[in-house]
Amino acid sequence: MAGIVAPMARKPGSRSEITGPRVRAAALRLFARHGYAAVSMRQIAAEVGVQAGALYLYTPDKQSLLFDLMQAHMQELLDAHDALPPCSGALERLEQFTRFHIRHHAARADAVFVSYMELRNLDAGNFGAIEAMRRAYEDRLEAILCAGLAEGSLHVPDTKLATLALIAMLTGVNTWYREGGRLSLATVEGIYWDMVRRAVGGG
Amino acid sequence: MAGIVAPMARKPGSRSEITGPRVRAAALRLFARHGYAAVSMRQIAAEVGVQAGALYLYTPDKQSLLFDLMQAHMQELLDAHDALPPCSGALERLEQFTRFHIRHHAARADAVFVSYMELRNLDAGNFGAIEAMRRAYEDRLEAILCAGLAEGSLHVPDTKLATLALIAMLTGVNTWYREGGRLSLATVEGIYWDMVRRAVGGG
DNA sequence: GTCTATACCGCGATAGAC
DNA sequence: GTCTATCGCGGTATAGAC
Numbered sequence: 001m002a003g004i005v006a007p008m009a010r011k012p013g014s015r016s017e018i019t020g021p022r023v024r025a026a027a028l029r030l031f032a033r034h035g036y037a038a039v040s041m042r043q044i045a046a047e048v049g050v051q052a053g054a055l056y057l058y059t060p061d062k063q064s065l066l067f068d069l070m071q072a073h074m075q076e077l078l079d080a081h082d083a084l085p086p087c088s089g090a091l092e093r094l095e096q097f098t099r100f101h102i103r104h105h106a107a108r109a110d111a112v113f114v115s116y117m118e119l120r121n122l123d124a125g126n127f128g129a130i131e132a133m134r135r136a137y138e139d140r141l142e143a144i145l146c147a148g149l150a151e152g153s154l155h156v157p158d159t160k161l162a163t164l165a166l167i168a169m170l171t172g173v174n175t176w177y178r179e180g181g182r183l184s185l186a187t188v189e190g191i192y193w194d195m196v197r198r199a200v201g202g203g
Numbered sequence: 204m205a206g207i208v209a210p211m212a213r214k215p216g217s218r219s220e221i222t223g224p225r226v227r228a229a230a231l232r233l234f235a236r237h238g239y240a241a242v243s244m245r246q247i248a249a250e251v252g253v254q255a256g257a258l259y260l261y262t263p264d265k266q267s268l269l270f271d272l273m274q275a276h277m278q279e280l281l282d283a284h285d286a287l288p289p290c291s292g293a294l295e296r297l298e299q300f301t302r303f304h305i306r307h308h309a310a311r312a313d314a315v316f317v318s319y320m321e322l323r324n325l326d327a328g329n330f331g332a333i334e335a336m337r338r339a340y341e342d343r344l345e346a347i348l349c350a351g352l353a354e355g356s357l358h359v360p361d362t363k364l365a366t367l368a369l370i371a372m373l374t375g376v377n378t379w380y381r382e383g384g385r386l387s388l389a390t391v392e393g394i395y396w397d398m399v400r401r402a403v404g405g406g
Numbered sequence: 407g408t409c410t411a412t413a414c415c416g417c418g419a420t421a422g423a424c
Numbered sequence: 425g426t427c428t429a430t431c432g433c434g435g436t437a438t439a440g441a442c
Contacts, residue, residue, distance in 0.1 A: 009423085019425085021389070033323070034240075034324075035238065035239075035240050035323060035324065036238075036240075037238050037240035037241035038324065040416075040417060040418080041417080041418060041419080042416080042417080042418090042437090050425090050426065051426065051427060051428075052419085053419080053420075053421090053426080053427075053428085053429095054422080054425070054426050054427075056418095056419070057425065060227055061418080061419075062418070062419095072217065076347075081440095087297075118318055119240065120236070120238060121238065126433080135299065145318075156398075157394050157397060158386075158394055161386075161391070161394050161395075162398065164378070164379055165372050165375060165395065166372075166374060167375075168371050168372050168374070168375025168378070169368045169371050169372040169375070171371070172367060172368060172370075172371025172375075173215065175367070175371070176367055183361075183364075184319035188364070191360050191364050193363055194360060195359075195365065195368055195402040195403070196402075198401050198402050198403075198404060199398040199399075199401050199402035200398070201401060222407085222408095241435080243434075244435080244436060244437080245434080245435080245436090253407095253408070253409090254408070254409060254410075255436085255437085256408080256409075256410080256411090256437080256438075256439090257407075257408050257409075258437095259436095259437070259438080260407065260408080264436080264437075265436070265437095345442060
């Protein structure tokens, strides 16, 4: 009969597609600000504008919420690095990496902070998965340094240490850089590239 | 009368002098391992071997316990730096700072970790006090860089950025260095000094 | 100085109405 | 899909005996 509409949900493709991301965004913000252990599911729910119980429609538990945020961040980092245009010499690749790292991390301060600070709050298995992704990223920088050694354009006493030293230095930008501060991000990139290049004996 | 002893405490200068430090040591260890927010006063008490209530004889509350640990660490850092033997040229002072920073921090991994990771768990007033001490330490490195610029032995585009970059790089050693690993601390110091010197254009 | 006991609160997670 | 209500637990901190 004409008066009977199909029994579809009242809001087709309902709000789960929008509430899910909002839950993750609120969790990321709060975890970054106060720390995973200090943030309650009730706080996250309040930020989203739902009741605490409703969160469990979008995550099996609090731990999975943390892991998903960190995994998504690391995957995005690896994917973005993969998408960089190809580059010939080691020095060019190192400059590309330096500028990419600073720019990518500065645009995702909360995720970077959480992914580093909350490692110890991951379950053993989850920790292993994130660590492997972090190591994969480090390996990409080390490969550049090794290539530079091989072609003679770089000089480092230990590629592993240099890798860790450079990443620590570059990620450190996130502890102080704020948009609209004394220096533009492009300027910061330039200054750091200068220090990086000289630290590894590149020209 | 001879049989009546003076009403002194049964254990003269009783155990508070030994239990207090043990409370702080246990708190430091647990805060470093699991994070301030994730550690309960009951856990700390269990580690010390007392009941939870007894902790409040040694600290007014959990927050003060964290603040005292961080303040003591920062004060010890500043004092140890003050105690370094005097040094003439900027390059010599920079090498001294580099080696001192690595050595001092490597020997206090828990305190370093807590003092960096738990900043956001400090009350506003406590945070300000710790931040001021951290800035005082950074200023000592920046003074060396400025002196190097003045005497022409160093070349950096921005002393503030170079200061932050170098400290991030040096403190990063703590994330991977373990005693008995592939490299001795003296070797690590040497490799990092090499990178530091070149990064700031020192010879 | 340390203990036991407990007040009081907020936590993560679940059940079932709507 | 979200709500209210609640369970069971563990949190910080305090009171008062010894």
